[in-house]
Amino acid sequence: MADAIETKNLTLTYGDTIIINELDLRIPKGEITVFIGGNGCGKSTLLRSIARLLKPRTGAVLLEGSAMAKMSTKDIAKRMAILPQSPLAPEGLTVMQLVKQGRYPYQTWLKQWTEEDEEKVNRALKATGIQDLKDRTVDSLSGGQRQRAWIAMTLAQDTDIILLDEPTTYLDMTHQIEILDLLFELNEKENRTIVMVLHDLNLACRYAHNIVAIKNQKIHAQGKPEHVINCNLVKNVFDMECEVTIDPLFGTPLCIPYGKGRCIIKRAEVGNG
Amino acid sequence: MLLKNNGQKVLGLIIAIILLLLFICASIIYGYTDTTWKMALNAFQHNNGSNEHLVITTVRLPRALIAAAVGCSLAIAGVLMQTLTKNPLASPDIFGVNAGAGFAVVIAVTLFSIGDLQAIAWIAFAGAAAAAIGVYIIGSVGREGLTPIKLTLAGAAMAAMFASFTQGFLVIDEAALEQVLFWLAGSVQGRKLEILLSVLPYLIAGWGIAFLISSKMNVLSMGDDVAKGLGLNTVMLKIGAGIVIILLSGGAVAIAGPIGFIGIVIPHVARAIVGIDHRWVIPISGLLGGILLLLADILARYVIMPQEVPVGVMTAIIGTPFFIYIARRGFNAK
Ligand SMILES: Nc1ncnc2c1ncn2[C@@H]1O[C@H](COP(=O)(O)OP(=O)(O)OP(=O)(O)O)[C@@H](O)[C@H]1O
Ligand SMILES: [Mg+2]
Numbered sequence: 298m299a300d301a302i303e304t305k306n307l308t309l310t311y312g313d314t315i316i317i318n319e320l321d322l323r324i325p326k327g328e329i330t331v332f333i334g335g336n337g338c339g340k341s342t343l344l345r346s347i348a349r350l351l352k353p354r355t356g357a358v359l360l361e362g363s364a365m366a367k368m369s370t371k372d373i374a375k376r377m378a379i380l381p382q383s384p385l386a387p388e389g390l391t392v393m394q395l396v397k398q399g400r401y402p403y404q405t406w407l408k409q410w411t412e413e414d415e416e417k418v419n420r421a422l423k424a425t426g427i428q429d430l431k432d433r434t435v436d437s438l439s440g441g442q443r444q445r446a447w448i449a450m451t452l453a454q455d456t457d458i459i460l461l462d463e464p465t466t467y468l469d470m471t472h473q474i475e476i477l478d479l480l481f482e483l484n485e486k487e488n489r490t491i492v493m494v495l496h497d498l499n500l501a502c503r504y505a506h507n508i509v510a511i512k513n514q515k516i517h518a519q520g521k522p523e524h525v526i527n528c529n530l531v532k533n534v535f536d537m538e539c540e541v542t543i544d545p546l547f548g549t550p551l552c553i554p555y556g557k558g559r560c561i562i563k564r565a566e567v568g569n570g
Numbered sequence: 571m572l573l574k575n576n577g578q579k580v581l582g583l584i585i586a587i588i589l590l591l592l593f594i595c596a597s598i599i600y601g602y603t604d605t606t607w608k609m610a611l612n613a614f615q616h617n618n619g620s621n622e623h624l625v626i627t628t629v630r631l632p633r634a635l636i637a638a639a640v641g642c643s644l645a646i647a648g649v650l651m652q653t654l655t656k657n658p659l660a661s662p663d664i665f666g667v668n669a670g671a672g673f674a675v676v677i678a679v680t681l682f683s684i685g686d687l688q689a690i691a692w693i694a695f696a697g698a699a700a701a702a703i704g705v706y707i708i709g710s711v712g713r714e715g716l717t718p719i720k721l722t723l724a725g726a727a728m729a730a731m732f733a734s735f736t737q738g739f740l741v742i743d744e745a746a747l748e749q750v751l752f753w754l755a756g757s758v759q760g761r762k763l764e765i766l767l768s769v770l771p772y773l774i775a776g777w778g779i780a781f782l783i784s785s786k787m788n789v790l791s792m793g794d795d796v797a798k799g800l801g802l803n804t805v806m807l808k809i810g811a812g813i814v815i816i817l818l819s820g821g822a823v824a825i826a827g828p829i830g831f832i833g834i835v836i837p838h839v840a841r842a843i844v845g846i847d848h849r850w851v852i853p854i855s856g857l858l859g860g861i862l863l864l865l866a867d868i869l870a871r872y873v874i875m876p877q878e879v880p881v882g883v884m885t886a887i888i889g890t891p892f893f894i895y896i897a898r899r900g901f902n903a904k
């Protein structure tokens with residue numbers, strides 16, 4: 298079975314600055330893949346290039362085995378949706394109008410708006426819990442509500458592959474878990490491939506089948522969280538001292554950073570180099 | 571948003587169409603030469619060659635149709651520019667597109683004595699295109715690429731540059747000044763119907779394409795990344811919209827000279843009435859643009875009667891306070 302997405306010898310640049318260098322990456326079908334890495338390491342850049350928003354300097358991105366550069370962009374939009382990092386809705390756009398745009402790839406001159414479009418939009422509104430907000434304008438929402446409206450648009454696109462750049466920023470803890478649960482369910486029940494950037498390492502470990510750690514224009518490590526996440530990796534990728542233990546609820550890796558802060562227990566000095 | 575549902579919007583559209591027709595009639599009837607509805611009807615049915623009848627058919631009618639067509643074109647060009655540049659201040663006059671077309675026409679008419687109407691239209695398109703492309707290139711220089719601020723500065727610079735070129739040229743060549751002065755201030759008066767007819771096909775094409783791409787403009791307004799992610803060919807759309815802008819503003823300038831403020835004011839009024847959906851904003855803007863220019867042109871006849879004020883001055887008087895209002899709300903107005 299072809300991978301959902303594969304990059305071959307992919308080099309990405311802004312001007313002459315290389316951000317990602319000769320990257321070969323495979324993103325398996327039907328799994329949740331999470332990109333991790335420090336600020337500015339190129340996660341968004343890589344995700345944008347996978348979503349054909351950024352032309353590679355060299356190399357290619359394959360969608361289920363075929364080169365994306367040769368496919369019609371509208372056909373790609375029926376198979377892959379992207380939620381960019383902090384998108385900005387035009388002033389005055391309502392939530393309903395925003396979510397409806399998710400159906401754009403399915404619209405043609407003859408077929409403007411169908412029952413199916415309506416159903417997918419309602420489903421997306423429901424899944425993200427924003428039915429009650431649908432007549433509000435996007436700019437009048439809180440950061441978290443806004444984020445959910447954008448996720449609803451992405452869901453309305455009804456694609457097998459969903460790419461999301463930091464879908465949980467701005468969300469409170471409840472809604473972070475809710476969104477991740479929603480994506481997890483889409484993956485479990487409908488076998489959708491999810492690729493996202495997350496900054497919360499512990500949630501990444503809990504929800505991802507596959508972690509891709511990016512550092513120095515390359516993949517530093519890739520694999521199941523329980524295989525790749527350890528304090529060495531965190532030290533190398535994030536330049537941070539931490540202890541990795543086991544999540545008592547899920548058994549997945551749990552990363553607890555060192556640093557300053559109020560320590561109210563006695564603990565042995567840890568040898569950190 | 572004044573009109574909430576589609577029913578109200580359809581009604582609004584119908585009212586705007588009726589208003590446009592009424593203003594066209596008013597423009598035919600009111601002015602220095604005393605005429606009445608009856609006379610106008612007679613003039614079209616059995617013209618007796620009287621002064622009044624001649625004024626109506628050869629002066630007032632072209633003038634009314636020109637005002638409607640030019641106002642409509644400038645307003646629609648303004649809508650497209652504002653969405654394309656994500657900038658509420660964008661419009662054919664602020665970004666120098668009108669000035670570019672104006673300069674090209676002045677040079678062509680005075681220096682090369684070009685009189686052929688088709689040729690003048692194409693020269694205006696070329697001038698508009700040169701200014702638009704210039705603004706785009708200057709606005710894109712630098713690391714972050716195209717930003718609204720840089721684009722506005724580039725536009726202001728372009729407008730100033732072409733305006734001073736034109737002035738400089740006219741200072742040197744005084745005979746030319748006489749010839750084009752009234753046209754340069756923006757005027758729909760004293761134009762023959764042939765001028766409109768020679769440009770009309772391009773304007774109609776522009777209006778048509780603008781309407782056809784309206785739902786794509788909605789997608790584009792969500793930002794380039796989102797639009798591309800939704801499968802919109804943003805490059806093609808921007809080129810298409812750019813061509814429409816050049817046809818509409820170049821065409822408008824070829825007919826009536828560079829008339830300001832309609833392109834910036836009307837799109838905002840239209841959005842306040844029908845919301846931000848381009849499928850409504852574009853037709854409503856077109857109608858309102860026509861209405862505003864007709865109104866300005868009728869008022870221009872009465873301000874210093876029996877003299878006339880160039881209609882560009884009238885639109886400026888109406889538009890300036892509004893422009894300041896928009897500017898004060900700033901770029902990231904919520
Ligand atoms: N449009 C741009 N032009 C030039 N450089 C850019 C541009 N966008 C990003 N960069 C640079 O490319 C590098 C990678 O940026 P990117 O947005 O991919 O990082 P990221 O890993 O997503 O970071 P974050 O976690 O902060 O979102 C950064 O150094 C950034 O400054
Ligand atoms: Mg990022």
